[in-house]
Amino acid sequence: MDKTILVSGGAGFIGSHVTVELIEAGYGVVVADNMSNCDMTCFEGVKKITGRDDIPFVKMDFCDAAAVDRLFSDYRIDAVIHFAAYKAVGESVAQPVKYYKNNLSSFLNVLESASAHGGCNVLFSSSATVYGEPDTLPVTETSPRQPATSPYGNTKQICEDILRDTVKATAGSEGEIKGIALRYFNPIGAHPSGLIGELPRGVPNNLVPFITQTAIGKRECLSIFGNDYPTPDGTCQRDYIDIVDLAKAHVCAVSRMLDGDMEEDYEIFNIGTGRPVSVLELVNAFEKVNGLKLNYRFAPRREGDVTAIWADPAEANKKMGWKAERTVEETLAAAWAWEKHIAGQE
Numbered sequence: 001m002d003k004t005i006l007v008s009g010g011a012g013f014i015g016s017h018v019t020v021e022l023i024e025a026g027y028g029v030v031v032a033d034n035m036s037n038c039d040m041t042c043f044e045g046v047k048k049i050t051g052r053d054d055i056p057f058v059k060m061d062f063c064d065a066a067a068v069d070r071l072f073s074d075y076r077i078d079a080v081i082h083f084a085a086y087k088a089v090g091e092s093v094a095q096p097v098k099y100y101k102n103n104l105s106s107f108l109n110v111l112e113s114a115s116a117h118g119g120c121n122v123l124f125s126s127s128a129t130v131y132g133e134p135d136t137l138p139v140t141e142t143s144p145r146q147p148a149t150s151p152y153g154n155t156k157q158i159c160e161d162i163l164r165d166t167v168k169a170t171a172g173s174e175g176e177i178k179g180i181a182l183r184y185f186n187p188i189g190a191h192p193s194g195l196i197g198e199l200p201r202g203v204p205n206n207l208v209p210f211i212t213q214t215a216i217g218k219r220e221c222l223s224i225f226g227n228d229y230p231t232p233d234g235t236c237q238r239d240y241i242d243i244v245d246l247a248k249a250h251v252c253a254v255s256r257m258l259d260g261d262m263e264e265d266y267e268i269f270n271i272g273t274g275r276p277v278s279v280l281e282l283v284n285a286f287e288k289v290n291g292l293k294l295n296y297r298f299a300p301r302r303e304g305d306v307t308a309i310w311a312d313p314a315e316a317n318k319k320m321g322w323k324a325e326r327t328v329e330e331t332l333a334a335a336w337a338w339e340k341h342i343a344g345q346e
């Protein structure tokens with residue numbers, strides 16, 4: 001099909017899974033990453049899964065405007081999927097300047113070069129965090145955004161706005177930008193090959209890596225943050241989306257842009273399952289599917305957590321022809337296989 005997709009931050013957790021799906025769908029891919037939050041494990045895994053040793057890889061920082069521009073000169077890019085960003089909520093509260101500087105300037109550089117090189121399709125990796133604590137559930141794309149509770153969350157909102165405004169300003173021009181923002185719910189799991197997955201540095205912030213690290217003995221005990229929430233079992237509810245399903249949504253979105261199927265020049269889609277799962281339910285499912293017992297205890301609520309959020313994915317189902325397919329059990333089995341793979345036990 002002869003179309004080339006630039007994947008910024010393509011060596012990371014989500015980027016590597018998306019790269020696999022793009023290649024398997026027949027797209028050409030250029031992976032670029034500054035490797036600030038990952039090593040080459042996942043990129044090497046991508047090569048093994050796809051059987052491709054020739055995937056272009058550029059080590060570069062998207063905050064370096066000249067380097068970004070060089071990329072657009074060196075390759076004819078038909079679409080960009082922009083992942084390159086910092087993502088730790090707590091760190092963003094402690095170091096807001098680092099977050100605003102990195103997450104905004106890298107995206108601005110992409111948009112500037114993309115437009116200067118004759119326009120482009122831009123897919124921005126956004127987050128359900130833009131909905132904050134929702135008033136009604138499930139959330140649709142028209143549910144109101146709430147003021148962000150962290151600089152990280154704010155960068156997602158600001159980047160969505162930057163994309164929307166740029167699409168509007170460039171419409172019909174030579175440097176036309178068309179955009180899609182995908183609002184991810186909680187991506188979890190790993191590739192069924194066991195060759196790529198999440199590689200958190202230090203103590204994991206997110207639930208599933210903490211569960212798998214506890215199960216394998218790297219952590220003593222999982223703390224479940226809060227069991228007095230107004231939910232059926234008292235623990236928070238989320239919409240956990242399988243990483244391969246999430247990656248496939250990117251292929252659908254890219255095809256939608258490249259095939260001229262967009263209804264508006266800037267579109268937003270929720271990428272979730274539509275199914276709420278509580279922390280306790282997730283822990284129980286992990287124990288059951290993998291046949292083990294997890295050491296956990298209830299701990300006080302974590303500051304900034306919303307009680308419950310899950311997606312209405314109807315827009316993505318209908319307009320992009322995308323649907324989450326894997327069950328939470330399959331996903332948790334893949335997450336466990338990956339943890340064992342990196343621990344060298346399999």
Ligand code: UFG
Nearest residue numbers: 089129186205206207208210223224225236238279302305
């Ligand atoms: N949790 C625990 N124990 C842990 C880790 C998490 O009980 O050790 C709970 C949390 O309290 C929450 C649920 O598990 O109820 C999910 O927590 P995660 O950290 O895995 O995910 P979040 O829903 O907090 O995070 C999501 C996205 C982030 C985004 C954030 C914004 O994964 O990228 O929403 O709030 F920034």
